[in-house]
Amino acid sequence: MTKHSENIGPARQRIPGLTDDSRGIALIMVLWVLAVLMVIVLSFSYLSRTESLAAVAFRQGVEKKFLAEAGIERAVMEIIYRRMNPNVQTDVEGVTTWRVDGAPYTVTTGGDHYTVAITDESGKINLNTLNDTSVIILKNLLINMGVEGTQADTIADSVLDWKDPDDLVRLNGAESDYYMALPNPYKAKNANFDTLEELLLVKGMTPEILYGDGTKKGIIDFLTVNANSAQINVDTAPKEVLMAIPGMTADVVAAIMDARENPVDYATAMQGLTAVVQASFNQFITHGMTGNVFSIESSGFKGDAKGGYTIKATVTIEGDNTFKYKYYKSPA
Helix, strand or coil: CCCCCCCCCCCCCCCCCCCHHHHHHHHHHHHHHHHHHHHHHHHHHHHHHHHHHHHHHHHHHHHHHHHHHHHHHHHHHHHHHHHHCCCCCECCCCCECCCCEEEEEEEEECCEEEEEEEEEHHHCEEHHHCCCCCHHHHHHHHHHCCCCHHHHHHHHHHHHHHHCCCCCCCCCCCCHHHHHCCCCCCCCCCCCCCCHHHHHHCCCCCHHHHHECCCCECCHHHEECCCCCCCEECCCCCHHHHHHCCCCCHHHHHHHHHHHCCHHHHHHHHHHHHHHCHHHHHHCEECCCCCCEEEEEEEEECCCCCCCEEEEEEEEECCCCCEEEEEEECCC
16 A cells, blocks of 8 residues: 655744743733733823823913903903093993993903903992991891891991900900900901901801802902992992992882993982982992992903803002002902
8 A cells, every 4th residue: 555645734843942831921921011011002192181181271271361361451441441531431432331330241352251340349338437337237238148137236246346446345246355265266356357358257257158158149249448438339339238228228229220221311310319318328328439449350261161260359540540459369
């Protein structure tokens, strides 16, 4: 019989000294190296993406800040223009002169925008000029904002005790003996308030009352330590402040707010309202005079984004129509 041999290809070459187990370990090591490299690549990709998004967010934040700063500068310009042209209600292009009673104005620029509100500090309740008669306005404000009557009396009397120079305690007030008995003792200031935040040291005051609690406003936006007058300017006072003035009714306040919408007829409307609240005009409020200290709140927004960058400032207008900052908080 003839033997036939089958050609099954070249023989597998073996690497001298390399066993099957060694080749398996090498394969596993290669797979591990590939896995580590993949993790490194993915981590690098993730970090690069994160840094890119952070750079974009930072750029947009800076742009929103610049928009808010532009709003502050625009507000100062509007205040000075208003003071230089007290009898002008519209400019040559028919644009209404900005009010200084907290009315918001929105300015669009390049697809972005900023919103600005200017408030004359003389339209707020001046803590440093309150006395035993005018403190009724602060009490009414507190009650209107939802503070219980007894607590409102405590806060009002304690505010007077805090800033008066003596150690006599009013019926619902507090002096140094009360504050020195607290876990973290301190003395009554016996001097004027320097900031509104100082109210948190006064007996009865809470952060919720001062700043609000998310469901209702705080009282901080209706108070001031910067106004030069003890009387409240009815032309620029917020509705909440007007409602706290003795003699004011909801109808009178509504008439004042409506009259502000039409500056041309405002003076005529106020003449009729003066007779209605004559007692309050003589004692608590004034009309027809604008102060020289203004608070400004400006927020910058990118496109349609809801979140913005907000700056709060208080400026004093000098006699030569220059200005200086008394307060500047960025961001607020």
